[in-house]
Amino acid sequence: MNENILYKFLKNKPTYLDYDDELKLMNIMTKLPMSWLIKNKDEFIDALMHLSDSHTIGSGFLLQEECDDIIFDNFCDWLREVNNKTGIATLMYIDDFDPKALGLDEFRKNIRKDENTNK
Template sequence: MNENILYNFLKNKPSFLDYDDELKLIGIMTKLPMSWFIKNKDEFIDALMNLSDSHTIGSGFLFQDENDDIIFDNFCEWLKEVNNKTGIPTLMYIDDFDPKELGLDEFRKNIRKDENTDK
């Protein structure tokens, strides 16, 4: 198995991933076996930090459609599973991806309100 799966995905990407690349990276990560994370912990943590920064500091969450909330809810549950099965500390990243913690529902309501006010 190619050991640099996440590095290879990220190597030609900008510092902050596009939202579509965030979703692709989540898809890649969640398909890898737990044994891969144990063997490649640093690569995983680096990729997770990049994903977290892209979603928060890079404002990727602003592009998150309500239909994608389930992807991020599932990703948060998966991060808990990784933490429990591998001992890799992933729980600190959950708030960066949890739609409720990010206040996305409130944000979306305000956007809709502003859009309706402008009409």
């Protein structure tokens, strides 16, 4: 498998990824074998931090539709699996992607309420 696969994906990307690029990066990451993650731990953690910053500080979570929550739930499950199988500390990132931890249901409810009020 190509070395630097995550670095190559991020190479010409902005500091905060577009939401679609967040989804693409998550897809790439989850397809990598655990052995690759162990061998390329620094690259993996760098990409995970980039993704986390994009989703939180870069406000990618504001673009997350309810139908995408399952993608992020599955990603959180995968991060738990990575932690358990590789010993790579990924649990600290889960709250950055977990729709419940981010309060997205409440946020969406308030948005809908505001939209209905402004009609």
